[in-house]
Amino acid sequence: MASVPAGHGSVPLPSSAQPRRSRSPAALLMRQLFRRRLVVLSFLIMAAILAVALLAPWITPFNPMKMDILGRLKPPSAAHWFGTDEYGRDVLSRVMLGARLSLLVGLLVVAVATLLGTLMGLAAGYIRPLDGLLMRLTDALMAFPDILLAIAFMAALGPSLYNVVLALGIVYTPRVARVVRAACLVVREMPFIEAATALGASTPRIVFLHILPNLMSPILVQATFIFAYAILTEAALSFLGVGVPPTTPTWGNMIASAQQYFQQADWLILFPGCAIVLTVLSLQIVGDGLRDALDPRLQKVK
Amino acid sequence: MLVYIVRRFAGMMVVMLLVAMVVFVIARVVPGDPAAVMLGSAATPEDIAALRGRLGLDEPLLTQFLLYLGQIVRFDLGESIFLNRPVAQALAERSELTGLLTMMSVGIAMLIGVPIGILSAAKRGGLIDQTAVGLAMLAASVPSFWIGLTLIKYLAVDHAWFPVAGYGPPEADLIERMRHLVLPAIALGIPNSALILRFTRTSMLDVMSHDYVRTARAKGLPPLVVVLKHALRNAMIPILTVIGLTTAVMIAGAIVTETVFGLPGVGNLIVSAVLRRDYPVIQGALLVVSAIYVLINLTVDLLYAVVDPRVRY
Numbered sequence: 029m030a031s032v033p034a035g036h037g038s039v040p041l042p043s044s045a046q047p048r049r050s051r052s053p054a055a056l057l058m059r060q061l062f063r064r065r066l067v068v069l070s071f072l073i074m075a076a077i078l079a080v081a082l083l084a085p086w087i088t089p090f091n092p093m094k095m096d097i098l099g100r101l102k103p104p105s106a107a108h109w110f111g112t113d114e115y116g117r118d119v120l121s122r123v124m125l126g127a128r129l130s131l132l133v134g135l136l137v138v139a140v141a142t143l144l145g146t147l148m149g150l151a152a153g154y155i156r157p158l159d160g161l162l163m164r165l166t167d168a169l170m171a172f173p174d175i176l177l178a179i180a181f182m183a184a185l186g187p188s189l190y191n192v193v194l195a196l197g198i199v200y201t202p203r204v205a206r207v208v209r210a211a212c213l214v215v216r217e218m219p220f221i222e223a224a225t226a227l228g229a230s231t232p233r234i235v236f237l238h239i240l241p242n243l244m245s246p247i248l249v250q251a252t253f254i255f256a257y258a259i260l261t262e263a264a265l266s267f268l269g270v271g272v273p274p275t276t277p278t279w280g281n282m283i284a285s286a287q288q289y290f291q292q293a294d295w296l297i298l299f300p301g302c303a304i305v306l307t308v309l310s311l312q313i314v315g316d317g318l319r320d321a322l323d324p325r326l327q328k329v330k
Numbered sequence: 331m332l333v334y335i336v337r338r339f340a341g342m343m344v345v346m347l348l349v350a351m352v353v354f355v356i357a358r359v360v361p362g363d364p365a366a367v368m369l370g371s372a373a374t375p376e377d378i379a380a381l382r383g384r385l386g387l388d389e390p391l392l393t394q395f396l397l398y399l400g401q402i403v404r405f406d407l408g409e410s411i412f413l414n415r416p417v418a419q420a421l422a423e424r425s426e427l428t429g430l431l432t433m434m435s436v437g438i439a440m441l442i443g444v445p446i447g448i449l450s451a452a453k454r455g456g457l458i459d460q461t462a463v464g465l466a467m468l469a470a471s472v473p474s475f476w477i478g479l480t481l482i483k484y485l486a487v488d489h490a491w492f493p494v495a496g497y498g499p500p501e502a503d504l505i506e507r508m509r510h511l512v513l514p515a516i517a518l519g520i521p522n523s524a525l526i527l528r529f530t531r532t533s534m535l536d537v538m539s540h541d542y543v544r545t546a547r548a549k550g551l552p553p554l555v556v557v558l559k560h561a562l563r564n565a566m567i568p569i570l571t572v573i574g575l576t577t578a579v580m581i582a583g584a585i586v587t588e589t590v591f592g593l594p595g596v597g598n599l600i601v602s603a604v605l606r607r608d609y610p611v612i613q614g615a616l617l618v619v620s621a622i623y624v625l626i627n628l629t630v631d632l633l634y635a636v637v638d639p640r641v642r643y
Contacts, residue, residue, distance in 0.1 A: 164344065164345070164348055165348065167345050167348065168345055168348030168349050168351070168352055169352065171345055171346075171348075171349050171620045171623055171624050172349070172352070172616065172619075172620045172623070173578065173579055173581065173582030173583075173619065173620075173623060174582070175582050175583070175585060175586065176582045176585065176600075176615075176616060176619055176620075177616075179585065179600065179601075179604055179612075180353075180356050180612060180616050181356060182604065183356075183603075183604040183607065183609070183612050184356050184357065256471070260471075260473055263473050263475075264473060264474075264475060264586050267473075267475050267586065267589070268585070268586060268589055268601050268604075269601070269605060270601070270604050270605070280473075283475070283476060283479070287479070290479055290483060291482075291483060291487045294480075294483050297476065297479050297480070297483075298480075301472075301473070301476040301479075301480070304471075304472075304473055304476065305468070305471050305472050305473075305476075308471035308472075309467060309468060309471035312467055312470065312471055313467065316467075
């Protein structure tokens with residue numbers, strides 16, 4: 029029931045069978061190429077998007093805020109690769125600036141959710157009496173579809189970039205908490221924890237110095253997926269007008285403000301949309317790649 | 331079985347109690363006086379005091395929560411501040427559209443996800459499989475509102491094959507209504523088909539590695555019979571789970587889709603309630619949608635026994 033996590037990626041797929049050898053060498057090669065190269069490629073794309081996001085204020089071809097009423101709603105051209113918007117602003121420059129804001133929201137959400145989720149998961153996994161209570165709390169939070177819970181928090185907190193971060197951070201905390209708790213329950217039973225306890229190590233020392241470092245791979249994988257969902261959900265919130273205030277050009281806001289004009293000027297939604305898809309897709313592929321690389325069970329299979 | 335059902339219902343009640351608590355807390359973390367926020371800046375202190383009285387905001391928090399629980403148990407979700415009618419009635423009026431949209435979207439997601447997932451597993455490692463897996467990942471990365479806008483632009487505006495927006499005139503029949511919902515259902519169905527596809531594929535692969543499937547093949551049964559009759563039946567449980575989950579997720583996804591297509595459904599009600607700060611509507615909608623979400627998950631669990639006679643609780 030509610031103990032089944034909702035949403036893409038975080039749902040544990042039924043354990044896959046040992047792969048049979050693929051029929052043709054061509055298919056095998058494709059598989060190898062697809063698996064490895066694609067992850068590398070996605071990683072490079074992600075790095076490029078991050079670089080654009082970091083450098084956006086200095087490398088945009090035009091001032092993303094500069095209006096030019098005579099040059100409004102111009103289709104893509106040599107001067108304006110992605111065209112211009114309803115105020116004559118350069119869409120490419122705005123997509124680049126949007127990368128900065130959308131990735132900022134994503135990263136901050138990851139930071140909040142990972143921090144809160146890790147603490148919650150460690151508490152539930154290591155301190156027995158807290159386990160039941162904390163897990164029922166995650167059940168309750170996960171009984172809401174994530175976009176709906178985020179909307180409700182935004183309704184209460186009011187629209188601002190940091191409230192979006194807070195709302196989405198809380199929404200995704202249970203996903204980290206569950207993963208951390210599950211891994212913590214395994215690690216705490218290992219002999220080296222027993223040894224540490226026998227040596228008289230304090231609880232915080234055991235939890236943070238001995239258990240936590242062993243939970244880094246599941247946390248990292250989960251964080252990558254949350255980064256992807258956060259970007260998607262932020263875009264949806266902004267699109268609905270309950271997210272980041274409309275004057276801030278995140279990708280979602282750009283699409284939202286293009287709603288009146290996109291029937292004539294489809295480039296207004298095309299490019300920010302592609303930016304979202306490319307970012308989220310790369311993140312999901314990197315996440316999958318990390319999971320495969322970090323999961324010892326899958327390594328043996330190869 | 332009966333004991334199991336009772337136990338699961340009890341567990342569901344606990345979760346719903348916590349859900350009600352979360353809903354209650356969300357409405358109370360509003361910065362400032364909720365009554366003042368709801369009435370806006372033009373309100374007089376007398377108006378605010380009157381609304382505070384009506385909403386019971388002057389009682390202690392625990393009393394407020396118990397009163398709230400009492401209301402919920404009587405299916406009383408309070409009065410909308412702007413619509414001048416009970417929240418439950420407003421939700422009921424809008425639920426037909428959202429229900430129909432969700433069903434059509436689930437249908438589309440299943441039609442895409444299940445057959446391609448089966449084919450993908452049957453042709454494991456081949457070109458079809460890799461293309462399908464790649465497309466599934468792509469589909470899961472596309473915002474549904476963006477698919478919606480794109481569909482409107484190319485299929486409704488440029489070609490006029492479908493209505494651009496809305497739900498048709500009030501006297502429209504079911505067919506006309508469904509025609510208005512085709513594009514929204516596609517926009518909502520595509521991203522959600524990805525998870526169904528991946529689950530179907532993995533679940534089928536899992537089952538197909540079992541000995542009895544090899545035996546069935548060795549007996550010389552046609553591959554189609556082996557895949558569809560021997561493997562699929564046993565792969566159904568995880569597939570069913572994910573279809574249930576997807577249905578629940580789509581009810582929330584409808585919020586966004588309804589906004590894109592200007593459909594007057596529950597999602598539209600929620601978004602306008604947020605923009606107008608109509609807290610009773612937000613609270614009621616949250617509670618009802620999460621109750622449906624939890625109920626769907628429970629139903630899926632109970633359906634296991636029907637699909638797989640070996641499952642005994």
